[in-house]
Amino acid sequence: MQASGIERSSGEPQGPASARAAGVRDVAALAGVSRQTVSRVLNEHPQIKESTRRRVMDAIAELQYTPNFAARALGTRRSRTIGVLASDSRHYGPSTSIAALEAAARAAGHWVSTAYVDSADLGSVSAGIAHLRGQAVDGIVVVAPHVRVLEALDELRVDVPVVTLLAGGRGVRGDGGDRSPAVDQVEGARIATRHLVELGHTRIAHLAGPSDWLESSSRERGFELELAAHGLEPAAIVRGDWSARSGHDAGEALLGDSAAEPPTAVFAANDQMALGLMRYVREHGGDVPGSLSLVGFDDIPDAEYFWPPLTTVRQDFDELARRAVAALVERPERPDGADAAADRPMLVPELIVRESAARR
Missing domain, CATH: 3.40.50.2300 (Response regulator)
Structure with a gap:
């Protein structure tokens, strides 16, 4: 008969599952795998079968298990946090991009730390980057579509990959390339x-x-x-x-x-x-x-x-955000150090015809 919940040994306290936070052992028991397998799934080990990964992720969702990312970062040297350097968030494009980035990062199992800066102030941009580096971010997405912000980034030494959400693309800096997920x-x-x-x-x-x-x-x-x-x-x-x-x-x-x-x-x-x-x-x-x-x-x-x-x-802001996150998440996993997302062509916007333009 299929178990309806987590079976506990006689030495564990009895009571409802909500009496304590679920742990890796609970996830492993519900998914029918070892604790080592749960750890491999959380760390995105490439040799885990998709069916196994799905069982583990379903168990995590059912138990509302929250991984200890700080502890995992000690072992993997990756914080699983993406930094977002943003300005002009009151405008539709940047604000929508930031929301889409947060959703895409969560879907990829990452946190987001956002620093809002004054695009006209080099000191503000520098302080924003320092703030994100203090969070030990694995990479930075720039949603600050000003020429002067890029000029500031060129002057500053940033020792993590940087993706810019810009027209034409500026690339994932740090590999000598000049490509980036972008809308044409x-x-x-x-x-x-x-x-x-x-x-x-x-x-x-x-x-x-x-x-x-x-x-x-x-x-x-x-x-x-x-x-x-x-x-x-x-x-x-x-x-x-x-x-x-x-x-x-x-x-x-x-x-x-x-x-x-x-x-x-x-x-x-x-x-x-x-x-x-x-x-x-x-x-x-x-x-x-x-x-x-x-x-x-x-x-x-x-x-x-x-x-x-x-x-x-x-513009497809959601797809743009997914590509930006993938450019940072996938890049460390590829042996050649390249990023798969940036290899994709630029997104082409779509004309939405309504009633404000008529034949002459």
Whole structure:
């Protein structure tokens, strides 16, 4: 007959399983394996059968067993902790990336320690890295998409692998490579711009993000490349700061009385700026897409509830985070020191067609 719980020897205290925290012995008994096998599963030994690993993990889940990672780190010299160096978490892309990284790390059996820094302050970046190194992290993921943060990292000596979540990729530093899991921001911008061209628009403007953000410069480049491929020039390029307010303010430069020949369509570098521009159009007697066709970028959760629902470009933040974690988790296990995740091609964003862009 199959046991319904953990069998205890006569020398153990009797009572419900919740009377004490479960240990390795309990996991081994429930899974029908030795304690050594449980240890090998927890330490990701490569020669454990998948069926055995699954039984052990199911037992861990049923017993709510919490491994002592600190003790394991003494034996493996790995803390199973991933550091995240982050800035500008108030914005959708970085905040979503951080949440996705935490979920991906947990799924891989790792902890996350996050240090928030001021991207404009080299001392803050240095202190953030020192904080993470004090946590004995096995590697660091950088979610600070500013040119100056990368410049600061280049100046600082970091003795653990570093993965950057950036447009184009900067690589897993420490192996001499220059690769990183990344979303192809240039191609995403080209997809958005191409959609407007295919709708018949020839006067297309770009509402760009801040010049020191790598995603912003990549999206601006993609916009220009796609227009050039069709023999077109930008109607205008106006810069915002990612906020809806800046998108609203940009409306005057793009569509106001001072605009010599207003565009019929705009590609906005993020959805929040697109939202602000929508309001400006309505306040001045126009409508989207009747007066102006509009495409955003990011596909924030609210985008489909804008009026009209926003056509935009969606990034797969969850897959990007999984690749970043894998780049750090898998790399020490590979005999050549390379990282499997960084060998994968960049993720291509997806155009989500809704109602904010119409045929010219």
